[in-house]
Amino acid sequence: xxxSQSTELQRRCELLRALHRPGTPxxxxxxxxxxxxxxxxxxxxxxxxxTSGGVAAALxxxxxxxxxxxxxxxxxxxxxxxxxxxxxxxxxxGYGMEPGDLVDALRTIGAAGCNLEDTxxxxxxxxxxxxxxxxxxxxxxxxxxxxxxxxxxxxVDVFLGPFLAGAGPDExxxxxxxxxxxxxxxxxAGADCVYPIGLWETDAxxxxxxxxxxxxxxxxxxxxxxVAELAELGVARVSWGPFLQHAAIARFADELASxxx
Numbered sequence: 536x537x538x539s540q541s542t543e544l545q546r547r548c549e550l551l552r553a554l555h556r557p558g559t560p561x562x563x564x565x566x567x568x569x570x571x572x573x574x575x576x577x578x579x580x581x582x583x584x585x586t587s588g589g590v591a592a593a594l595x596x597x598x599x600x601x602x603x604x605x606x607x608x609x610x611x612x613x614x615x616x617x618x619x620x621x622x623x624x625x626x627x628x629g630y631g632m633e634p635g636d637l638v639d640a641l642r643t644i645g646a647a648g649c650n651l652e653d654t655x656x657x658x659x660x661x662x663x664x665x666x667x668x669x670x671x672x673x674x675x676x677x678x679x680x681x682x683x684x685x686x687x688x689x690x691v692d693v694f695l696g697p698f699l700a701g702a703g704p705d706e707x708x709x710x711x712x713x714x715x716x717x718x719x720x721x722x723x724a725g726a727d728c729v730y731p732i733g734l735w736e737t738d739a740x741x742x743x744x745x746x747x748x749x750x751x752x753x754x755x756x757x758x759x760x761x762v763a764e765l766a767e768l769g770v771a772r773v774s775w776g777p778f779l780q781h782a783a784i785a786r787f788a789d790e791l792a793s794x795x796x
Contacts, residue, residue, distance in 0.1 A: 547621035547647040548684040551582055555728055555750045557769040564775050567593050569617035576618050583618050585611055587625040589780035600656040604630035612644030623648030623686065628656055634673035641685060648686030661692055664717045668724040675725030688752055689726035691717045698733030708739040715746040722749040728772055735759030744769050
């Protein structure tokens, strides 16, 4: 990477980091290709975030590392080249890559930030928090060694499985202590933000935010707090995950049905 490119990537990393302001959350309507990324920028959003589910679907694969890493990263690179704002890449659980190799790949495609989750897709469970924290620390070191101020959003997946299985607010609240333990470990390992995906109930979110002691990313769910309410809770970042892609496909299906109506 030539010096001007490196300087610009550093600038985008620092801008992305600066936009994590608790109480004034960074809004991230997640994209899945260069066209949707350009639409997000045209709408005035200062950062583009990818959704692994949407990118994988566009490539013809399942989410949760069902797509080859090189295809996912190439797609993210096309998105980053298409826009003039920071791009944060949903890198899932790192695709089994060594920290240095993952950092090299993210730098090469021009990613200002990344999501890294603590699910082990090969075993189908969660990584031990200590193991994942050690891995995140290695990612941070690898980035620092090359003066790459990569913004790491550490996803905390302890709530996700129960949420998808229909767990109610009380059941999710019971998992807050483990979520806090994981999130705290990841922040201490060098993550910039933690993402308790699937945790949506207001009181549980408030408790998580107060105890974890760092910037928090929340996914915007229909049953959860509004963006204004999330701001009042001190959330630093709000994502839409795959939901905009799902809505776009549903709209496309409606349009297709109308062609024969």
